[in-house]
Amino acid sequence: MSEKHLQTGDILPPYTGKLRLFAMRFCPYAERSVLVLNAKKIEYDLVFINLDHKPEWIFNFNPKGAVPALEYEEGKAIFDSNIINVYLDEKYPEVPLQASDPLRRAQDKCLVELFASAQSAYYTAAFAPQNVEPSTVENYKKGLDLLQKELEKRGTKFLHGDEPGLIDYTIWPFLERFEALPLLGKPEFSIDKSKYELLVTYMEAMKNVPAVKAYTLAPETHAKFTESRVKGDANYNMLDTSAVCCMRPRKKKE
Incomplete structure (x- = not known):
């Protein structure tokens, strides 16, 4: 999966019929919803957003332009991690995550x-x-x-x-x-x-x-991203290797 963050001018990827979560790779609130989707073993698509240069279409899924936003049906979404996660737990009860009491x-x-x-x-x-x-x-x-x-x-x-x-x-x-x-x-x-x-x-x-x-992600990775934000040039795509994955062979582990 590419971890490239889409930004202003980028087109919205085609809808595949799965749940689709709009997130930012280093956002703790978006991570909450990723973890719930993972825990419930729900198939979903993940689209990362550059929050400094937001693509125009993100406002169609959250008028605030914030993440996370969950597209539950083509063109229809809910937002806010707490709202999303309670919805997911009630919609997909096979793996209950909230206390019964x-x-x-x-x-x-x-x-x-x-x-x-x-x-x-x-x-x-x-x-x-x-x-x-x-x-x-x-x-x-x-x-x-x-x-x-x-x-x-x-x-x-x-x-x-x-x-x-x-x-x-x-x-x-x-x-x-x-x-x-x-x-x-x-x-x-x-x-x-x-x-x-x-x-x-x-x-x-x-x-x-x-x-x-x-x-x-490792603490070192979070620190590196935070440092880039403090400097005013957040490196959203520091984890994205999609551009080179087909050019550079992986080294064998020693």
Whole structure:
């Protein structure tokens, strides 16, 4: 699959009849929906969008021009990762990802809401040119503490239970990116294994979930993309090898 991000002037690829997700490869919100589609083993097409130079037709699928947007029928779409993912879980119930208990579903939503402050702290830290305010570090650490305590309270391998669920696929994309912060010169945002042993164990388990493993990127890759955005020239196509895949043979592994 090409990971080229389509931009202004590029034509909309033909509709194949599958679900089609419009995303951006480095967007954590779009990743949430990719992980849910993967977890449910639904066939889908993935179209990446350059968010700095958006193709004109993306506004037909989301008037805001944002991702993710899910085309569920030709020319018809819904948007926002939370809306998309609940729709997918209800439309394709064969692999249920939400808790069956209404109270647990509500608690999961509360957890996501409380974790949002850590997500905001991540963005501030990632795109701040130099040092960040102590309050940003505090909000970030509160998010880590929240997850550590919740994992201890629930006593399960994943937040959802013995298998990952919607709550895990919602939070994971940010945990994946948290590990890039020390590489961006922000050591105060490192995740101390001795303090967050349960959280670190949880993160390692998530990395090995097939739905995650098929899409996850290394901290070094996230750091490299973030650096390009900070410089004002986001390298959306840094992963795209479609132009050279037929020209350069792969090297044999030693």
